[in-house]
Each structure stands twice: as C-alpha cells, then as structure tokens.
Amino acid sequence: MQKIRKAVIPAAGWGTRFLPITKSVPKEMLPVVDRPVIHYVVEEAVQAGIEEIVIVTARHKRAIEDYFDRFFELEQRLLRAGKSEECAQVRRISEMAHLVYVRQPEPLGNGHAVLCARPVIGDEPFLVLWGDDFIHADPLRARQLMEVHEEYGG
Known part of the structure; x- marks a missing residue:
C-alpha cells in the first residue's frame, strides 16, 4: 500500500459567507491571531508528514501564493533595520x-x-484539506487520516 505523501488544498472559492471582507481578501488569508488560516493548514500537513502540497487557486487568490513565496526586498529591509528575528x-x-x-x-x-x-497527484493516495478550516487536534487530524489509510487502505 502506498504511503500518503501529498495533500490537496482547494482554495479557489469566492468566500461569499464572509463578505464583504472576502471581496478583497481571500477567506484562506483571514487572520487567526498573527497568521492566515491557510498557514495553520499547511503547517499541520507538514507536521503530519506530507511532502508535497497542491493548492488549487483561482485568479482572485494571488495573495495565497504571495504569502508563501520569498519576499527578498522585505527580508533585506528587515536585516538593514536590525530585525533579524523578523x-x-x-x-x-x-x-x-x-x-x-x-x-x-x-x-x-x-x-x-x-x-x-x-x-x-497522479494515482497516489492523498489528503484533501480545506484552506479555511483549522482545528486544533491531538493527534493532528491529518495524521489521524493517514493512520486510518495505513491500517485499512482506501
């Protein structure tokens, strides 16, 4: 049985239940304390052992890609300002x-x-995680799903 190595995060929806904020901010980018909710979802997948994450977006979701991308100019500005931890x-x-x-x-x-x-993804088994759905669980919900797959297949 193949191990689950990949996850898919659908993040292309309009977020109409969160209007009017989602008119300009993707719902996956709405903050929970100091990070967007999708950050926690990606973090959980990585902690569960997922090696590759496919985020399915739409043209109005560029902020998601920008968030996870390198921002060299900001990094340089922070370093020049003595903010190495940031x-x-x-x-x-x-x-x-x-x-x-x-x-x-x-x-x-x-x-x-x-x-x-x-x-x-191809023909590999994979997880589907929602980019606007974060639940604090122990063990991680992604890990629980992977354990069920390892035990029973699917």
Missing part, C-alpha cells in the same frame, strides 16, 4: 513546505477543484 520568521514561511499551485479555470465546485490537482 527576517527569519518571514523566510521560514517560504521554506515550510513544497508547494505546487494549480489554477481552477472556472468555479465548478470542490470536486472539480480536487480534480484540477490530478496532473500533480
């Missing part, structure tokens, strides 16, 4: 996971969003 914190975000982005060309629902990840 610089390290910003850099760690871009290094926390191997992320692949796939576009959902039109809003055809969650199933279609997951299907858009198929070229990256």
Whole structure:
C-alpha cells in the first residue's frame, strides 16, 4: 500500500459567507491571531508528514501564493533595520513546505477543484484539506487520516 505523501488544498472559492471582507481578501488569508488560516493548514500537513502540497487557486487568490513565496526586498529591509528575528520568521514561511499551485479555470465546485490537482497527484493516495478550516487536534487530524489509510487502505 502506498504511503500518503501529498495533500490537496482547494482554495479557489469566492468566500461569499464572509463578505464583504472576502471581496478583497481571500477567506484562506483571514487572520487567526498573527497568521492566515491557510498557514495553520499547511503547517499541520507538514507536521503530519506530507511532502508535497497542491493548492488549487483561482485568479482572485494571488495573495495565497504571495504569502508563501520569498519576499527578498522585505527580508533585506528587515536585516538593514536590525530585525533579524523578523527576517527569519518571514523566510521560514517560504521554506515550510513544497508547494505546487494549480489554477481552477472556472468555479465548478470542490470536486472539480480536487480534480484540477490530478496532473500533480497522479494515482497516489492523498489528503484533501480545506484552506479555511483549522482545528486544533491531538493527534493532528491529518495524521489521524493517514493512520486510518495505513491500517485499512482506501
């Protein structure tokens, strides 16, 4: 039985239940304390042992890619200002996971969003995690799902 190494995070929806803020901020980027909710979801996947994460986005979700990308100019500015800890914190975000982005060309629902990840996932087993759904659990919910797969297949 193949081990689960990949996860898909559908993040292409409109976020209408959170309007009006989601008119300009993707719901996955809404803050929980000092980080967007999707940060916690990616962090959980990595802690559970996921090696590659496919985030399915749409054209109005560029902020997600920008958040996880390197921001050299900001890092340099922080270093020049003597804020090395803040610089390290910003850099760690871009290094926390191997992320692949796939576009959902039109809003055809969650199933279609997951299907858009198929070229990256192939025939491997994978997790689906929601980019706006964070639950603090011990053990991690992603790890629990992986353990069930390891025991029973699926």
